[in-house]
Amino acid sequence: xxxxxxxxxxxxxxxxxxxxxxxxxxxxxxxxxxxxxxxxxxxxxxxxxxxxxxxxxxxxxxxxxxxxxxxxxxxxxxxxxxxxxxxxxxxxxxxxxxxxxxxxxxxxxxxxxxxxxxxxxxxxxxxxxxxxxxxxxxxxxxxxxxxxxxxxxxxxxxxxxxxxxxxxxxxxxxxxxxxxxxxxxxxxxxxxxxxxxxxxxxxxxxxxxxxxxxxxxxxxxxxxxxxxxxxxxxxxxxxxxxxxxxxxxxxx
Amino acid sequence: xxxxxxxxxxxxxxxxxxxxxxxxxxxxxxxxxxxxxxxxxxxxxxxxxxxxxxxxxxxxxxxxxxxxxxxxxxxxxxxxxxxxxxxxxxxxxxxxxxxxxxxxxxxxxxxxxxxxxxxxxxxxxxxxxxxxxxxxxxxxxxxxxxxxxxxxxxxxxxxxxxxxxxxxxxxxxxxxxxxxxxxxxxxxxxxxxxxxxxxxxxxxxxxxxxxxxxxxxxxxxxxxxxxxxxxxxxxxxxxxxxxxxxxxxxxxxxxxxxxxxxxxxxxxxxxxxxxxxxxxxxxxxxxxxxxxxxxxxxxxxxxxxxxxxxxxxxxxxxxxxxxxxxxxx
Amino acid sequence: xxxxxxxxxxxxxxxxxxxxxxxxxxxxxxxxxxxxxxxxxxxxxxxxxxxxxxxxxxxxxxxxxxxxxxxxxxxxxxxxxxxxxxxxxxxxxxxxxxxxxxxxxxxxxxxxxxxxxxxxxxxxxxxxxxxxxxxxxxxxxxxxxxxxxxxxxxxxxxxxxxxxxxxxxxxxxxxxxxxxxxxxxxxxxxxxxxxxxxxxxxxxxxxxxxxxxxxxxxxxxxxxxxxxxxxxxxxxxxxxxxxxxxxxxxxxxxxxxxxxxxxxxxxxxxxxxxxxxxxx
Numbered sequence: 067x068x069x070x071x072x073x074x075x076x077x078x079x080x081x082x083x084x085x086x087x088x089x090x091x092x093x094x095x096x097x098x099x100x101x102x103x104x105x106x107x108x109x110x111x112x113x114x115x116x117x118x119x120x121x122x123x124x125x126x127x128x129x130x131x132x133x134x135x136x137x138x139x140x141x142x143x144x145x146x147x148x149x150x151x152x153x154x155x156x157x158x159x160x161x162x163x164x165x166x167x168x169x170x171x172x173x174x175x176x177x178x179x180x181x182x183x184x185x186x187x188x189x190x191x192x193x194x195x196x197x198x199x200x201x202x203x204x205x206x207x208x209x210x211x212x213x214x215x216x217x218x219x220x221x222x223x224x225x226x227x228x229x230x231x232x233x234x235x236x237x238x239x240x241x242x243x244x245x246x247x248x249x250x251x252x253x254x255x256x257x258x259x260x261x262x263x264x265x266x267x268x269x270x271x272x273x274x275x276x277x278x279x280x281x282x283x284x285x286x287x288x289x290x291x292x293x294x295x296x297x298x299x300x301x302x303x304x305x306x307x308x309x310x311x312x313x314x315x316x317x318x
Numbered sequence: 319x320x321x322x323x324x325x326x327x328x329x330x331x332x333x334x335x336x337x338x339x340x341x342x343x344x345x346x347x348x349x350x351x352x353x354x355x356x357x358x359x360x361x362x363x364x365x366x367x368x369x370x371x372x373x374x375x376x377x378x379x380x381x382x383x384x385x386x387x388x389x390x391x392x393x394x395x396x397x398x399x400x401x402x403x404x405x406x407x408x409x410x411x412x413x414x415x416x417x418x419x420x421x422x423x424x425x426x427x428x429x430x431x432x433x434x435x436x437x438x439x440x441x442x443x444x445x446x447x448x449x450x451x452x453x454x455x456x457x458x459x460x461x462x463x464x465x466x467x468x469x470x471x472x473x474x475x476x477x478x479x480x481x482x483x484x485x486x487x488x489x490x491x492x493x494x495x496x497x498x499x500x501x502x503x504x505x506x507x508x509x510x511x512x513x514x515x516x517x518x519x520x521x522x523x524x525x526x527x528x529x530x531x532x533x534x535x536x537x538x539x540x541x542x543x544x545x546x547x548x549x550x551x552x553x554x555x556x557x558x559x560x561x562x563x564x565x566x567x568x569x570x571x572x573x574x575x576x577x578x579x580x581x582x583x584x585x586x587x588x589x590x591x592x593x594x595x596x597x598x599x600x601x602x603x604x605x606x607x608x609x610x611x612x613x614x615x616x617x618x619x620x621x622x623x624x625x626x627x628x629x630x631x632x633x634x635x636x637x638x639x640x641x642x643x644x645x646x647x
Numbered sequence: 648x649x650x651x652x653x654x655x656x657x658x659x660x661x662x663x664x665x666x667x668x669x670x671x672x673x674x675x676x677x678x679x680x681x682x683x684x685x686x687x688x689x690x691x692x693x694x695x696x697x698x699x700x701x702x703x704x705x706x707x708x709x710x711x712x713x714x715x716x717x718x719x720x721x722x723x724x725x726x727x728x729x730x731x732x733x734x735x736x737x738x739x740x741x742x743x744x745x746x747x748x749x750x751x752x753x754x755x756x757x758x759x760x761x762x763x764x765x766x767x768x769x770x771x772x773x774x775x776x777x778x779x780x781x782x783x784x785x786x787x788x789x790x791x792x793x794x795x796x797x798x799x800x801x802x803x804x805x806x807x808x809x810x811x812x813x814x815x816x817x818x819x820x821x822x823x824x825x826x827x828x829x830x831x832x833x834x835x836x837x838x839x840x841x842x843x844x845x846x847x848x849x850x851x852x853x854x855x856x857x858x859x860x861x862x863x864x865x866x867x868x869x870x871x872x873x874x875x876x877x878x879x880x881x882x883x884x885x886x887x888x889x890x891x892x893x894x895x896x897x898x899x900x901x902x903x904x905x906x907x908x909x910x911x912x913x914x915x916x917x918x919x920x921x922x923x924x925x926x927x
Binding site for chain 3: 119144152155158160174217224
Binding site: 240241247255270272296297313 | 533
């Protein structure tokens with residue numbers, strides 16, 4: 067079986083600093099994969115490279131076996147496979163367009179009759195627990211939680227097989243972050259989507275992902291199945307990260 | 319009691335009406351103790367800090383509240399009530415250290431400035447030595463060089479250390495840390511928290527740690543107060559509150575935390591995250607009864623009508639919560 | 648529609664905004680209503696030269712006995728037409744060039760910025776004289792000149808906005824969905840660039856009015872017998888010993904027009920772009 071995403075020897079420099087320093091990763095199809103690391107570890111740069119938003123200096127990225135190319139034709143083809151969920155999904159909705167317009171755009175890209183798009187959208191909105199009337203609103207007229215769901219609905223409308231979520235819980239209160247994570251898990255299971263979660267939150271990754279990689283300074287320091295990765299970390303940095311994590315259960 | 323805050327209420331005047339950000343919040347912090355004030359966004363936790371420091375926005379008004387700091391009483395409804403405590407009796411660490419640092423002066427100049435106000439009459443040489451010493455105490459590498467550097471030349475964690483050094487030099491009775499590590503990485507967070515603890519132990523001040531992270535509170539604090547929609551729902555020692563949360567909100571909040579050592583189930587459907595359903599009540603119109611009523615999982619009829627008082631829990635002094643279920647008939 | 652009402656409300660929320668709106672409306676009414684209430688501005692009546700304001704000529708007459716109210720109104724109309732035309736043309740062209748440069752980056756961006764710099768390096772008056780020497784006097788030359796001078800201003804602002812927008816999630820989300828680039832520019836860049844551009848445009852209106860007046864005052868603008876605020880002030884100034892009315896009247900109109908448009912622009916900026924308005 068081909069991997070959903072395979073990265074080999076990815077290298078990228080921004081001036082003096084190496085943002086990616088020989089990263090190789092294989093993300094199996096249909097799995098949930100976590101990438102953890104602190105700021106400056108290169109995890110977001112890696113995601114941007116996988117999405118084609120950032121060109122690599124050296125190395126290769128393959129998505130579902132096909133090498134990642136730049137250019138409009140390649141982008142168009144890729145858009146149907148892989149979609150991002152941005153750090154602040156609410157900010158990924160164009161502020162001066164109605165949500166209906168944004169959804170219709172997806173239909174236009176897919177060269178699908180609008181009626182078909184609307185039908186699929188109706189199903190998706192229903193599954194995400196959004197009222198159908200939400201499409202007539204502007205992004206600033208809906209709540210933050212709804213905007214997050216709308217952004218996810220839009221990504222799903224593209225029928226992707228891979229979703230990449232960058233810090234999906236950043237800035238969220240603990241009482242609502244679970245809602246989003248449960249939703250992502252449900253989507254992943256019901257649509258057989260490969261889910262990549264990039265996060266600094268180790269506890270969440272440990273619970274949601276099957277495999278994970280720990281990044282530091284543009285390198286993958288350790289990767290593997292989450293149970294062994296977090297249960298018996300081999301690398302000193304992974305151990306340091308785990309030890310520093312302020313956890314409720316750590317209290318005596 | 320080194321610090322006590324009584325019945326603090328703050329209103330914000332907004333174009334859509336008056337929002338009650340805080341309603342009758344009282345806190346007590348003992349000398350040498352760290353109190354964690356936990357709350358989610360919209361709970362008003364930062365407003366507590368700003369009201370104490372007298373740094374509230376122009377559209378905010380303190381409608382009631384007194385603070386007692388080291389035996390002196392301050393009426394917070396007066397503008398600039400605590401002005402002469404700023405920089406001496408009280409110090410504050412913000413989430414963004416650049417708020418406390420002036421970008422056009424060197425670290426050394428700013429630290430010496432603190433000392434000049436703190437100990438007038440001291441000569442420059444002693445001040446520089448003391449400032450350098452403070453930087454060394456907060457474990458900033460190469461303090462001598464840092465003295466001549468500007469804030470922008472340092473990393474976020476290093477800047478936060480400088481701010482802690484400033485607090486150290488001003489020897490406050492109360493240190494307020496408002497989300498001091500939210501912008502930092504976990505490994506740096508742990509270091510900064512250790513420095514704050516070190517500072518507390520060194521000068522024996524009271525620390526008010528304002529945070530959204532229960533993890534930080536349980537790991538580093540002695541006592542905890544839980545704030546929800548402008549009201550304090552529970553307070554007590556961290557140990558007691560964690561062992562036996564008196565308020566359903568506190569319990570649900572603890573349930574939402576994902577422990578780092580939580581093992582993953584092979585069956586993905588078993589890996590559920592806990593959620594508190596519902597939304598914050600409108601801050602302009604407080605619903606009658608308990609403020610948490612709409613989202614509570616154990617509420618009963620009276621909860622929608624009776625505003626609960628602060629009931630003690632068990633026989634542990636200082637542990638109390640505002641939940642009708644704790645009322646002893 | 649509700650946006651327009653909200654904007655008007657915002658403008659009227661401060662005294663300066665109300666004043667600006669009132670002045671601007673006054674000038675508009677004055678310019679548009681002139682032909683309805685007063686005689687032909689070019690009819691010469693030598694017997695009535697230098698007439699004081701009266702029933703026959705509300706603002707009196709000039710050295711050739713032409714009705715000054717009609718001439719000032721015509722001059723104002725001319726100035727407003729030119730100003731609106733220039734600002735609209737230059738803001739549209741400038742925004743498009745700026746957005747393209749901001750999105751494309753690289754050598755396109757460098758080339759566009761270099762051209763902007765070259766244009767801006769010329770003092771407008773010197774550039775005006777050069778263009779007049781090349782193409783002769785007249786409104787067409789003036790429109791060309793001011794449009795060329797203003798395009799870099801709008802272009803720069805649009806470019807800066809586009810550069811910020813380019814890295815925002817919602818633009819990246821559009822790109823990741825493979826939405827057509829033209830759609831992205833028209834639907835997602837333009838509306839988000841428009842706010843500050845409209846503000847800049849409104850603040851440039853008085854600049855054009857004053858610039859046109861100064862060129863006409865120097866004799867390089869509109870040619871007789873047509874009237875403009877600049878020529879009116881100049882003609883009045885020449886014969887100020889016989890009659891001080893023409894100068895004062897036309898200068899007053901110029902002052903009200905520029906002041907009104909400036910205040911309105913400021914108020915608009917406060918409403919549309921509260922962030923930049925705070926940093927003054």
